[in-house]
Amino acid sequence: DAKTTQPNSMESNEEEPVHLPCNHSTISGTDYIHWYRQLPSQGPEYVIHGLTSNVNNRMASLAIAEDRKSSTLILHRATLRDAAVYYCILSGNQGGKLIFGQGTELSVKP
């Protein structure tokens, strides 16, 4: 399974954009890039996923590098409720298992 590398922690100010980076240099052509986030004592919550093109949804945007070796999750205006651990995960194919790395703990300051 291809691995991902994320910073352990990041800080943001409320109402400002946040860019969460993820490196996945060993990604294969069929790997999907998934982002989930987890609040304490809760299950992970889906944020966004993509394959090659940038993706937008109501929660966030996903910017995927042209060589697909890295991606960035963009929260356009951070709120206090966005404070969580964010996981960037690759899946080998549609239906493959998700192997979680350590994720990035995002704190949001008022």
Add this chain to the structure above:
Amino acid sequence: GAVVSQHPSRVICKSGTSVKIECRSLDFQATTMFWYRQFPKQSLMLMATSNEGSKATYEQGVEKDKFLINHASLTLSTLTVTSAHPEDSSFYICSALSTGGVWGYTFGSGTRLTVV
């Protein structure tokens, strides 16, 4: 959207007893479900992949006789922790894979198991 219900949310059991955790996909059919465990301040660790109608596939180091997984229907998978010991105390999380329409993974809210 897809919803996965996990029950119970919390359970305390005595050492040596068994505990069953249920994971249900409420509005979709899930041929594949996954079970994770998470210790405090750590990431999720995949324990096993559960396929409807067949035996679960366990990750290396996970005892299949201790963590019994049953996936008898397209909407229900269960994890039974047998002869639980204090070191089994953890946060257990299930995930269901939906493949109809837009595919994706939906996670349950987790079960906090405390073995005393």
